[in-house]
Each structure stands twice: as C-alpha cells, then as structure tokens.
Amino acid sequence: MEQKENPCPHTGVLNIIDPEYTAHPQPAYARVLANHRVAKSIAMHSPILSRYEDVVFALRHPEIFSSEMDMQVLLGTKRPMIPQQIDPPRQTRYRKILDLRFSRPRMQALEPELRRHAQQLIDGFVERGECEFDQEFAVPLPCAAFLTLMGLPQEELDLFLELKNGIIRPPVDPMDMIAATEFRMKTGERIYAYFEKAIADRRARPQDDMVTYLTTVDFDGRPLSDEEILDICYLLLLGGLDTVTATLGCSMAYLASNPEQRRKLVAKPELIPNAVEELLRWETPVSLVPRVLKQNVTIGDVELREGALVNILLGAANVDPAEFPDAMNVDFERENNRHISFGAGAHRCLGSHLARMELRAALEEWHKRIPEYQIKPGAVPNVSPGIREQLYLPLVWSA
Template structure:
C-alpha cells in the first residue's frame, strides 16, 4: 500500500470537524446513518456507524490495519495500539496485567485521595474551572503515580499531549503548522521517556517503566524503541481521554440536573450511570483503520488502501443494539457500549479509566451535591476528542 501523506491525519480531522457536529453529536450521527451503517463523506474515505459494521472491521481476522492509520507525532507505530494481530497480542499480553481490575482495586485508595485533594483546593470557594482544576490534573496525577514519575512533571507531560491532540487549536488552521506542532510534541515524548528509561536502567524502582526492563518478548528483552513506543501509548491514552470524558459527563449533568440528582440521591447508581454516560457522550468518537484488501463492509465495496473511520459514537446509538437509544437511562442493562473501542484494540486502560470516572463522580457528588453550570459557560468541543476547554461550575 502507498504511504499516507504526513499531513493526512490533520487534514482528515480538519474535514471531519466540519462534517460532524461535536457539539450536538447524537442527532447529527443519527441523521447521517439513518439509511445505512456505512457512508462515504469524502472520496476514498468511508465512515462506519453501526455495531455490525464496526464488528466487521475490528474482527480478529478482518483485513484492516491500524499500523499506518494514525500519525500524531509518533515516528513509529504505537505499541500495542497500532500493531495488527498476531504481533499485537505479544505486547498486549505484557501490558494487560498492569491495568487489570485486580491491579486497579489496589490503587483505588490513592485515586480517591487524588480526587479529594483537588476538591479540597476549591470547595470553599463556591466555584471552579472544572477542566483546569479537576478534569486535567486528576488523571495526570494518577498516571504519574503509576509510572513512578514526579508530580512536578505533570504540566510538562500535559503540554506534550496537548500538542499531539490539540495542535494549534484556537491559533492556526494551517495543516503544515498543525503537523509540525504534533511532530514536535511527539518528539518531546520520546526524549522525555528516553531519559526515564536510562534512569531506570541505572536505578530500577517499583513502577511501570522499571517493569519493562524485566519482561521479554520473543525470548529477548524489550528494546529501548519498544519501551518508548509503549510509553507513548500510555501517555496519550492516560491523560486526555479521561479529561475529556469528565468534562463531557459534567456538562451533561449540568444541562440535565435531574440526572445529577439521581447520583446524589443514590450513589450506588454511579457505576451504571458512568456506563450510560460513556455510551451517550462517547468523547473519543473516532477510530481509524486502513483496508488491506479489496473487500466489502456492509455490502459496500472498499478498496485496498482506502481509509475507514469507525464512528463509535454513532454505533453507541444503534437501535439494533440499544432499545430507545436516544434516551439516557441510568438503569440501562445490558449496556454493551463501545466507548473504549472494539475488537483486539479495545482500550488497554479501560479498567483504570472506569475507576477514575466512578471515583470522580462519587467524591464530587458526595462533597459538592448542589452545583450548576456557570451562566455563559462555553460548552463547545472539537474532534477527535470532545474536550470542553473551560467548564465553569458554581455551587
């Protein structure tokens, strides 16, 4: 297959930001996929928005690749996210145990402490910028704890992730400049973790990076490049997605206070409410695959080399899977949403993310039950991750 243009991802996200409505996504995608589970918004670019179609593309033996689908500052495929089976499984196995439900139970007390330390700083003030004062630092602090990194590095790492996911946002729409910002942010990630790996070789510790030095793949130690590519994946997956999800949750609850009141009245409903808000909001909306053969998806011909966008937000409204999908129901069971992706590339950190989201909803509504959106708050967001930049709350 031909190599993708270095600016392909930036150009495509620019197009999709205009094509899709990130601020009113549910009725938008419902309308776009009303006639078919696969559409062609641009020549050579397909978008799949039904569960059946996404299952076809993400199946273990599907003729679609992740390896060259995304370039967001990474100079090699991210491990394991951008590797295809069977290569993918070797690395995924190394990482799965680090983020297993059992491991996450072991760090829950620390997650609770992190949430409360942030709330302590502004509870008495009666207002906060939720994005900047809670949603952003909260997952970053937990990531640093797990990786054994100093909390003083959080803003440095966040600036790298911002360059990767939000390059030039509000400043420039020039595609070459956006690609430059992403590449620079990606290089900073590699440089940072190369030093961390070198430090751990000299002085191992009880953390994830030190653990990389002790494991093997194909009966050999991991190379420095492999460790860097896994660190890249963990960083970009561990910070911005939870941040965006928290802002989406609170914006929804602020606009729909009767749902907020359900969480306050009965905190035991929070885990189910979290699943339903993940289904409804799906902040990480789009995933990308590249066809490796001439084939069909839902009866639509897709040629080798063509790109397919997986719209998981649309699939989470599929009436064949979810009865009354346009109604938010905190008691919905079962709730087989795919907010964390589908197939073998399903989000590695989903158990951690769920723990973070549940704890945040629990501790926030325990301590600040009667809050609301500050009048005039801008709730707009962009793709590919629907983060709300300045979510102002009052109580």
C-alpha cells in the same frame, strides 16, 4: 501501505468539525444510522461506518481493517506506537505482557490515592462556589493518576500536559497543517528524549513502576528493546490522559444540564458505576477510530477498496437502536449495556479498568461534596472535535 481515495455515494451527511456536532453529536448519529449504511463527513475524505454490527465486525477483523497506518504527521511519531498501530498476531504478544500490568486489581490499588487527590482538588474550589471544570479537575486528576502509574514525579505534571497537548492540540493556527506537523515532530522528539532518560535511569536504579517493568519483562524469551519501550510509553502518554479528561468533562456537562438525572445519582450513589457506563455510551468521547483496508470489502451497497482509510464511528454505533433499546434515552439503570466506547476486539482499550476506576471515584467524590451545580448562566462550553474534551466548562453552585 499507500492510502487511496474511496468513492462513497453519501458524502456530506456529517460535519465532524461543526461545533454543534461536537457538542451534541447524537442527533447526527441517529440521522446517519437511519439513512446511510456507509456515510462520509464534509471534513473527511474517507467513508464512515456507523452501524453497531458493521463497527463490531470491523474492529474484530484486523486482517481486513488494519491498524497499521502512517500517523507520523498527526502524532509526531518516528515509528508505530505499540500495541495500537500494529496488527495481531504481533500485537497480541505485546498485549499479553501489558494486560498483566493493567489488570483490575492493580488499578484498584491506585484508588485510595486517586480519591485523596480528587478531594484535594475539590478542597481548592468548593468554597468559591465555582470552578472551570476542565482545568481545575478533569485535566489534573487523570494526569496525577498516570504519573503514579508510570512511577514518574508529580512535579512533572505541567511538563506532561505540555507534551500531550503539543501532539493532540498544537498551539498553532488550526488551519496551518505545516506548522502543526512541525510542532508535533518537535514535541515527539521531546517525548522520546524524556522516556529515553527514564529508561536509562530505571535500568541503573530499578523501582516498582511501569518503566522498570518494561525494562525487565520477558518478551518471548528476550527483553524489550529501548525502541519498543519508547513506542509503548509514547502511546500510554497519548492514550491515558486526554481520554479520561474528555470523559469526565462530557459526563459532568451532561449531569450539570440534566438536574433530574443528577439527583438520581445523589439520592442513590450506588447507581454511579452504571451511570459511568451509560455516560460512556451516550457521550462516546473517543468517537471515531481509523483503520486501513487490507483487502476489498463490500458494506451494504458500497465497495470499499484495499488501501483506503475507513473511519469507524464508535459514537454512532453506541446509539444504534438495533443494539440498544430506547437508544436515544439516557438510562442509568440500563441492562446489558454492551457499549463500545473502549473499542472492541484485539485493540480494545488497555486502560479500561483504570479509566473506570477514575471515573467512578471522581463522580462519587464530587457528588458527596457538590451535589447541586449547573453550567454558569450565559457561558457557552467549548468542546473539541476528535476526542471530545470540554475545553471550557464553567460550573457554579452555592458555596
């Protein structure tokens, strides 16, 4: 669908590439919520929805707010990723076969191995009294879980990180869009080639893993084609790695900077599952999701036009006082926490059971071994825009 420029009277109230915003976006969210029903960022041409009510409405109405948009330049893809870039009812049919494979009991079965891996990572640095949290814990842990889930060899961890980073953060000048697109397209080719080989291999030698499941599952009375399997695997690679890494980093940066809150979890580890939810709400690492309008729609005093791109600011909706009492307060005992950090409606996160298990187990294992820690004095953490990953988070404790 052709994308059109959208008029918006409230341009410039957010600057989503400002480092202060990416590190601590909540005050800006509160400002937007208080003043503008439809806002517009300095670095973006399309309007932003921020109120909980509007955001949930948009996510629950894919017939108006469509996920079918051309993201080739940003994602290096040749076709839409399944199921994220297609709309219901076709999307719902894919979700039916995928949801079975990502159920809570299946994800819980991965927990003992994930805990062992978390313990091994901690063993590697606990005596040193410091670590760079992103590279030494937040990146490798979800990546290992992903490889186990997919049935791919752990030795390929570095390759997977290279492929994922080649799409999400291509190693070129950030202002050089042409170089970034070229790098993404080349990386995309490598991702397709990798999974093409894995699919051929599982067809020849079936195993008990995700790729084999996709080659054998019945989809409306027929098998999935190789292209469909590739388009699912491509999405799992992009959706399953950075998101958990980013959430772990943001959660630990918060706990390192707020010792009273952290000590509550150490004293009462049974609060950790609730704290995971509250930190997901407060930090909302996947802060924004795009949609394209399939018809004109009026939100407040702004008419949004068919064909235009709209940004849905999950992070702002998660601190909307109309939904969350005392929204700017982080409360690990919050009740009825209906945060939308995993989205809502048809496209709600497929991997939420896996992500929750990983976050809970990681925070439990960490605080058993390292209850007291802080951000290294003088260090300035570096948070990426978009998916808010703490790319540099040095932590120290007494060894």
